[in-house]
Amino acid sequence: MTNRNTGKEVLILKRSLLAVCTAICLLTLPGCGQAADTTFATEENPASTASNVPAQRTVPRPDIVDKPILWNGTREQLIREYTQKHYGKEQLEIVPQAVVVHWTGASTWEGTYSWFYKEAMANGTLNVASQFLVDRDGTIYQLTPATAFCRHAIGYNWCSIGIENVGGADDTENLTEAQLQANIQLIRYLHQQYPTIQYVFGHYQQVAAHASGLYHEDVPGYHSVKADPGPQFMRGLRENLSGDGLAFYPE
Numbered sequence: 403m404t405n406r407n408t409g410k411e412v413l414i415l416k417r418s419l420l421a422v423c424t425a426i427c428l429l430t431l432p433g434c435g436q437a438a439d440t441t442f443a444t445e446e447n448p449a450s451t452a453s454n455v456p457a458q459r460t461v462p463r464p465d466i467v468d469k470p471i472l473w474n475g476t477r478e479q480l481i482r483e484y485t486q487k488h489y490g491k492e493q494l495e496i497v498p499q500a501v502v503v504h505w506t507g508a509s510t511w512e513g514t515y516s517w518f519y520k521e522a523m524a525n526g527t528l529n530v531a532s533q534f535l536v537d538r539d540g541t542i543y544q545l546t547p548a549t550a551f552c553r554h555a556i557g558y559n560w561c562s563i564g565i566e567n568v569g570g571a572d573d574t575e576n577l578t579e580a581q582l583q584a585n586i587q588l589i590r591y592l593h594q595q596y597p598t599i600q601y602v603f604g605h606y607q608q609v610a611a612h613a614s615g616l617y618h619e620d621v622p623g624y625h626s627v628k629a630d631p632g633p634q635f636m637r638g639l640r641e642n643l644s645g646d647g648l649a650f651y652p653e
Protein backbone atom coordinates (compact mmCIF):
# COMPACT_ATOMS: atom_id res chain seq x y z
CA MET A 403 0.00 0.00 0.00
CA THR A 404 1.34 3.39 -0.95
CA ASN A 405 0.67 6.64 0.80
CA ARG A 406 0.92 9.37 -1.78
CA ASN A 407 2.05 12.05 0.64
CA THR A 408 4.72 9.79 2.12
CA GLY A 409 5.87 8.98 -1.39
CA LYS A 410 6.20 12.68 -2.17
CA GLU A 411 8.07 13.32 1.04
CA VAL A 412 10.45 10.48 0.26
CA LEU A 413 11.04 11.90 -3.21
CA ILE A 414 11.73 15.37 -1.79
CA LEU A 415 14.01 13.87 0.84
CA LYS A 416 15.90 11.90 -1.83
CA ARG A 417 16.34 15.05 -3.92
CA SER A 418 17.56 17.01 -0.89
CA LEU A 419 20.02 14.30 0.03
CA LEU A 420 21.31 14.17 -3.53
CA ALA A 421 21.82 17.94 -3.52
CA VAL A 422 23.63 17.83 -0.18
CA CYS A 423 25.84 14.93 -1.29
CA THR A 424 26.69 16.70 -4.53
CA ALA A 425 27.49 19.91 -2.66
CA ILE A 426 29.73 18.07 -0.19
CA CYS A 427 31.51 16.29 -3.01
CA LEU A 428 32.12 19.54 -4.91
CA LEU A 429 33.20 21.39 -1.77
CA THR A 430 35.53 18.82 -0.30
CA LEU A 431 36.74 16.81 -3.25
CA PRO A 432 37.99 19.08 -5.99
CA GLY A 433 39.48 16.14 -7.84
CA CYS A 434 36.87 13.57 -6.99
CA GLY A 435 35.67 13.09 -10.55
CA GLN A 436 39.15 12.06 -11.50
CA ALA A 437 39.43 9.85 -8.45
CA ALA A 438 36.23 8.06 -9.39
CA ASP A 439 37.64 7.34 -12.84
CA THR A 440 40.58 5.56 -11.32
CA THR A 441 38.78 3.86 -8.44
CA PHE A 442 37.27 1.31 -10.72
CA ALA A 443 40.10 1.00 -13.19
CA THR A 444 41.58 -2.46 -12.98
CA GLU A 445 45.11 -3.58 -13.57
CA GLU A 446 44.00 -5.21 -16.80
CA ASN A 447 42.05 -2.16 -17.90
CA PRO A 448 43.82 0.91 -16.55
CA ALA A 449 42.30 3.16 -19.17
CA SER A 450 38.69 2.88 -18.04
CA THR A 451 36.50 5.32 -19.86
CA ALA A 452 33.44 7.23 -18.74
CA SER A 453 31.22 4.64 -20.39
CA ASN A 454 32.29 1.78 -18.12
CA VAL A 455 32.88 3.68 -14.90
CA PRO A 456 30.06 3.70 -12.34
CA ALA A 457 28.76 7.15 -11.36
CA GLN A 458 30.11 6.83 -7.83
CA ARG A 459 32.09 9.92 -6.91
CA THR A 460 33.91 8.99 -3.74
CA VAL A 461 36.71 6.56 -2.99
CA PRO A 462 35.43 3.91 -0.58
CA ARG A 463 37.10 3.65 2.82
CA PRO A 464 39.01 0.38 2.95
CA ASP A 465 38.54 -1.86 5.98
CA ILE A 466 40.83 -0.46 8.67
CA VAL A 467 41.39 -2.07 12.07
CA ASP A 468 42.00 0.40 14.88
CA LYS A 469 45.04 -0.73 16.86
CA PRO A 470 46.41 2.33 18.63
CA ILE A 471 49.91 2.40 20.02
CA LEU A 472 50.54 4.00 23.40
CA TRP A 473 49.91 7.74 23.18
CA ASN A 474 50.51 9.76 26.30
CA GLY A 475 52.21 12.84 27.65
CA THR A 476 55.63 11.22 27.51
CA ARG A 477 55.26 10.46 23.79
CA GLU A 478 54.09 14.01 23.15
CA GLN A 479 57.07 15.42 25.02
CA LEU A 480 59.44 13.20 23.02
CA ILE A 481 57.76 14.31 19.77
CA ARG A 482 58.25 17.96 20.79
CA GLU A 483 61.92 17.31 21.47
CA TYR A 484 62.41 15.40 18.20
CA THR A 485 60.67 17.98 16.02
CA GLN A 486 62.50 20.86 17.70
CA LYS A 487 65.85 19.19 17.12
CA HIS A 488 65.30 17.93 13.58
CA TYR A 489 62.85 20.43 12.10
CA GLY A 490 63.40 23.53 14.20
CA LYS A 491 59.88 23.70 15.61
CA GLU A 492 57.61 21.78 17.93
CA GLN A 493 54.93 19.89 16.07
CA LEU A 494 52.56 17.17 17.23
CA GLU A 495 50.53 16.96 14.03
CA ILE A 496 51.30 16.95 10.33
CA VAL A 497 49.67 18.32 7.21
CA PRO A 498 50.23 15.26 5.01
CA GLN A 499 52.01 16.05 1.75
CA ALA A 500 53.52 12.64 1.04
CA VAL A 501 53.03 8.96 1.73
CA VAL A 502 56.21 7.01 2.48
CA VAL A 503 55.93 3.25 1.96
CA HIS A 504 58.03 0.82 4.03
CA TRP A 505 58.54 -2.79 4.87
CA THR A 506 59.09 -3.81 8.46
CA GLY A 507 61.92 -6.29 7.96
CA ALA A 508 59.98 -8.57 10.31
CA SER A 509 57.63 -11.46 9.70
CA THR A 510 54.60 -10.71 11.93
CA TRP A 511 52.48 -7.62 12.47
CA GLU A 512 52.40 -8.32 16.19
CA GLY A 513 56.18 -8.05 16.44
CA THR A 514 56.21 -4.65 14.75
CA TYR A 515 53.19 -3.47 16.72
CA SER A 516 54.82 -4.27 20.05
CA TRP A 517 58.05 -2.63 18.83
CA PHE A 518 56.20 0.57 17.93
CA TYR A 519 53.99 0.51 21.02
CA LYS A 520 56.36 2.08 23.52
CA GLU A 521 57.09 5.82 23.43
CA ALA A 522 60.88 5.83 23.69
CA MET A 523 63.81 4.04 22.11
CA ALA A 524 66.55 2.57 24.31
CA ASN A 525 68.50 5.84 24.03
CA GLY A 526 65.53 7.81 25.39
CA THR A 527 64.57 9.54 22.15
CA LEU A 528 61.19 9.26 20.44
CA ASN A 529 60.48 5.71 19.31
CA VAL A 530 59.89 4.88 15.66
CA ALA A 531 56.30 4.31 14.53
CA SER A 532 54.06 4.66 11.52
CA GLN A 533 50.45 5.69 11.18
CA PHE A 534 49.52 2.46 9.32
CA LEU A 535 50.72 -1.15 9.33
CA VAL A 536 49.64 -3.64 6.65
CA ASP A 537 49.82 -7.36 7.36
CA ARG A 538 50.74 -9.91 4.71
CA ASP A 539 47.08 -10.82 4.13
CA GLY A 540 46.28 -7.16 3.40
CA THR A 541 44.76 -6.32 6.79
CA ILE A 542 45.28 -2.62 7.46
CA TYR A 543 45.96 -1.59 11.06
CA GLN A 544 45.80 2.07 12.05
CA LEU A 545 48.23 2.78 14.87
CA THR A 546 47.76 6.55 15.25
CA PRO A 547 45.54 9.20 13.69
CA ALA A 548 46.65 9.81 10.08
CA THR A 549 47.81 13.32 10.98
CA ALA A 550 49.69 12.39 14.15
CA PHE A 551 53.46 12.90 14.03
CA CYS A 552 55.33 9.60 13.66
CA ARG A 553 59.06 8.93 13.31
CA HIS A 554 59.44 6.69 10.25
CA ALA A 555 61.46 8.50 7.56
CA ILE A 556 64.35 10.86 8.30
CA GLY A 557 63.72 14.27 6.79
CA TYR A 558 60.07 13.61 5.91
CA ASN A 559 58.35 12.86 9.23
CA TRP A 560 57.11 16.43 9.48
CA CYS A 561 54.92 16.09 6.39
CA SER A 562 54.36 12.41 5.58
CA ILE A 563 52.15 9.48 6.44
CA GLY A 564 54.04 6.20 6.86
CA ILE A 565 52.69 2.84 5.75
CA GLU A 566 54.65 -0.14 7.04
CA ASN A 567 54.20 -3.51 5.34
CA VAL A 568 55.03 -6.72 7.17
CA GLY A 569 57.86 -8.48 5.35
CA GLY A 570 61.21 -7.77 3.73
CA ALA A 571 63.35 -9.63 6.24
CA ASP A 572 67.00 -9.52 5.12
CA ASP A 573 65.95 -6.98 2.50
CA THR A 574 64.25 -9.71 0.46
CA GLU A 575 61.48 -8.39 -1.79
CA ASN A 576 58.60 -10.55 -0.66
CA LEU A 577 55.61 -8.26 -0.10
CA THR A 578 52.34 -9.83 -1.23
CA GLU A 579 49.71 -9.02 -3.84
CA ALA A 580 47.22 -8.56 -0.96
CA GLN A 581 49.51 -5.92 0.55
CA LEU A 582 49.83 -4.17 -2.81
CA GLN A 583 46.05 -4.01 -3.20
CA ALA A 584 45.62 -2.79 0.40
CA ASN A 585 48.24 -0.05 -0.13
CA ILE A 586 46.55 1.05 -3.36
CA GLN A 587 43.18 1.36 -1.62
CA LEU A 588 44.63 3.05 1.44
CA ILE A 589 46.71 5.59 -0.49
CA ARG A 590 43.77 6.40 -2.77
CA TYR A 591 41.56 6.90 0.28
CA LEU A 592 44.13 9.03 2.11
CA HIS A 593 44.60 11.15 -1.01
CA GLN A 594 40.86 11.82 -1.02
CA GLN A 595 40.83 12.64 2.70
CA TYR A 596 43.94 14.82 2.47
CA PRO A 597 44.16 16.47 -0.95
CA THR A 598 47.41 18.09 0.27
CA ILE A 599 49.13 14.74 -0.45
CA GLN A 600 51.10 15.04 -3.69
CA TYR A 601 53.90 12.46 -3.46
CA VAL A 602 54.23 8.72 -2.90
CA PHE A 603 57.65 7.18 -2.53
CA GLY A 604 59.38 4.18 -1.05
CA HIS A 605 61.74 4.66 1.85
CA TYR A 606 64.63 3.61 -0.43
CA GLN A 607 63.71 6.52 -2.72
CA GLN A 608 64.31 9.07 0.05
CA VAL A 609 67.19 10.76 -1.80
CA ALA A 610 65.36 10.95 -5.13
CA ALA A 611 62.44 12.46 -3.21
CA HIS A 612 64.58 15.48 -2.32
CA ALA A 613 63.27 16.73 -5.69
CA SER A 614 59.87 17.20 -4.02
CA GLY A 615 61.35 19.99 -1.90
CA LEU A 616 59.90 18.34 1.21
CA TYR A 617 63.16 17.02 2.68
CA HIS A 618 64.14 18.88 5.85
CA GLU A 619 66.75 17.74 8.36
CA ASP A 620 68.57 20.11 10.69
CA VAL A 621 71.03 17.58 12.12
CA PRO A 622 74.07 17.34 9.80
CA GLY A 623 74.98 13.84 8.71
CA TYR A 624 71.80 12.31 10.14
CA HIS A 625 70.68 9.80 7.52
CA SER A 626 70.32 6.09 6.87
CA VAL A 627 70.42 3.87 3.79
CA LYS A 628 67.24 1.93 3.11
CA ALA A 629 66.03 -0.76 0.70
CA ASP A 630 62.34 -0.86 1.65
CA PRO A 631 59.82 -1.63 0.22
CA GLY A 632 61.71 -2.56 -2.96
CA PRO A 633 61.29 -1.43 -6.59
CA GLN A 634 58.81 -4.15 -7.52
CA PHE A 635 56.29 -2.95 -4.94
CA MET A 636 56.76 0.71 -5.87
CA ARG A 637 56.30 -0.13 -9.55
CA GLY A 638 53.02 -1.84 -8.67
CA LEU A 639 51.84 1.23 -6.76
CA ARG A 640 52.91 3.65 -9.49
CA GLU A 641 51.23 1.67 -12.27
CA ASN A 642 47.97 1.26 -10.36
CA LEU A 643 47.81 4.85 -9.11
CA SER A 644 49.02 6.45 -12.34
CA GLY A 645 45.71 8.24 -12.91
CA ASP A 646 45.35 9.62 -9.39
CA GLY A 647 47.37 12.80 -9.76
CA LEU A 648 50.14 11.64 -7.42
CA ALA A 649 53.86 12.07 -8.14
CA PHE A 650 56.14 8.99 -8.03
CA TYR A 651 59.86 8.55 -8.60
CA PRO A 652 61.57 6.11 -10.98
CA GLU A 653 61.99 2.71 -9.39
Ligand SMILES: [Zn+2]
Nearest residue numbers: 504505605630
Ligand atom coordinates in the same frame (compact mmCIF):
# COMPACT_ATOMS: atom_id res chain seq x y z
ZN1 LIG B 1 61.40 2.19 6.05
